[in-house]
Amino acid sequence: MIFGDCKVPCAELVVIGDEVVSGLILDRNSQYLGETIHEMGIEVSRITTVGDSASAIEDCVKLALERSDWVVMTGGLGATHDDITKSVLLKVFECGLKRDSKVADMLAQIFQARGREVPDSVSSQCEVPEKAEILYNEKGTAPGFKMRQGNCVLFALPGVPLEMQHLFEKFVAPEMAAQKNKTFLHRLIKTTGLSEADLWAKVGPLEAMLKKATIASLPSHLGVRIRISVLAESRPEGESRLDEVERFLTQHLFRNIYGKDEDELEAIVGALLTEKSLTLATAESCTGGLIGHRLTQVPGSSDYYKEGFVVYSNEAKVSRLQVEPKLIEEFGAVSEPVAQAMAEGVCRVTGADMGVAVTGIAGPSGGSDLKPVGLTYIAVHDRSGTYCRKFVFTHDRIRNKERSAQAALNMVRLRLQGESEI
């Protein structure tokens, strides 16, 4: 869901390569370029990906030059027979090749360092389009090109991500920035526990905020991220508009917002535990270790993550966590009393300050009418008491595990933030 709009200059990306259209490699370059260019206040209107076909590439480049202010091409600049970007550029810009001695020197240096001559296959890189300005590549053998047609500027960059980013940052970004007369800023607000529809219903009318910023929501099964973007006269003015929209969202979504920008829920939980000098232990049935895995993604987590148990069987719940067998008999392993007993038990046996426990039916089998697949109880225990919530997730085992781990970490966060209702 995106609200609002900012009108700005526009860029197109043209991605070249059989290996991309045939899915052999994942194109991360376009995400990097899309995000970086968008953040500079330039709208990325289109990304076209084509295989190593000269006529298809020519067609795309010509249209992009007509429609856009900027064109950024990636790929097809290597020195092998299927790297045809350069020959397409010669045709589109109607020019020939010239030899560039600086490229030649740079190649000689690279191969000297490897103790060999520049191979014939690579030396063709010294031949560059007559009408191009050369983007000298310090990270590889393929130079990039800058070419101009009317009001449109085209950059051709190599496809290797490291080389592409190097040339983009050194040559393309400064030029794009110099052309702006405004500042583009954005902020990401991360929520969990509400569907996209429920989230916007809870927030209510947005009109006043949409005069300040563009607001977009990005849902996943683990939560909704909200992106606020502004095109401002200056950075301070932009920041103040971002702050205003963030305050508005926080008023309505306080309990569901766990962080912003690069924040990860497991790192937020870790920071809260560190701040309060508390330790945490985990008792996982259906999540099978996923909560421990997420907690330990964070460097330094050994300081507060005390210990974890993966207790699939009733026997393990009893022997490791001191869950009373009669609770399991009476209520079943997937029940509120057992989840609570697991959270309390894991604190008792490990000496941790907080315990989080999950018991559920991940599926695909094991469900019944009374206890369907997806039924999950999550309990958090600390000195002030034991809190338990019931969830009914879906039929998908893997997603159920992911949702359970997310909900468990969020409950730990809410307890650490002193929320009584988690």
Added chain:
Amino acid sequence: MIFGDCKVPCAELVVIGDEVVSGLILDRNSQYLGETIHEMGIEVSRITTVGDSASAIEDCVKLALERSDWVVMTGGLGATHDDITKSVLLKVFECGLKRDSKVADMLAQIFQARGREVPDSVSSQCEVPEKAEILYNEKGTAPGFKMRQGNCVLFALPGVPLEMQHLFEKFVAPEMAAQKNKTFLHRLIKTTGLSEADLWAKVGPLEAMLKKATIASLPSHLGVRIRISVLAESRPEGESRLDEVERFLTQHLFRNIYGKDEDELEAIVGALLTEKSLTLATAESCTGGLIGHRLTQVPGSSDYYKEGFVVYSNEAKVSRLQVEPKLIEEFGAVSEPVAQAMAEGVCRVTGADMGVAVTGIAGPSGGSDLKPVGLTYIAVHDRSGTYCRKFVFTHDRIRNKERSAQAALNMVRLRLQGESEI
């Protein structure tokens, strides 16, 4: 690395979404579709990604319908105001909406399970283009559409990867397969423990095999997948060519091949444990629960995965796994004797037939000259003894955890397959 080539009919992908062009999300759908369609012997000639602009989408779809045999669209099928794929289809195919009662029933069922009415915002999903065949979505609320113009068939699928793959596999792939007059077959051979370069060096000359099939290698930090593809007159002929290439690769890579096609290492380990009626327990230090998490991704894993411990601290290694404190004092927690004692201890305390233990320095800190970040010991214990291997991975915490878990599961597999050297 790709060896060989096959020629064929053509498909275009049209990807919709401001969140994709602006780099807010990484488009993995196109890689999945590109790879899957390519493997069915259809050339993916172009991928066009546009924002939520009706005129740009209309323009792309019309051109794609003219140029291609197949068009697959993803995204823009949600029920919010910026989901405009449906209205563009009405315009391109010149038709109105009709109400589909099966979609209405499916939505009612989804929301009934959640104990609520279908929200107004979602109920518009029952309105579908008159000229469309409906692709009923069992994994979400947005139905897909199949529409035809001349010789071209267009499929519009939701952008959520799980829903997109579900509809693609159920409706699109079978139809694409039925239209071919040759048979396109492929097989994926999955390896771990060798780099791409070492793997091909070990295999040796491929010339004879390239007369039989196209062979591509897809490296990642968890291993190299080898894709064998053939375009054959018939399925038996194709299968026999695939078999021949597979036998050739197996001769050279036997110990490194853990499975094929959809096989996952954790499921292979699970099948071997089930076959031998053995149970497994885990003792994880630096992997923090990841091995347990992977084992429990497999439905039915509760039958053989007995129990797991996440023992970050020395204290937990001693109290839970009966590791002798003097071993830790003498050799350090990250050492062969401690890994072995953990694997033996986890069997003893849980009664499991096999134990796997990991202890390592995941990083980014905690390393020293003698014990660098990335140093990891993995031990497997069973009735015939205890086996331990030392690894030195990288400086990346998250990848170190992933590589350690992969190596640990692979060592369990090799033991279960009776290999003496694991």
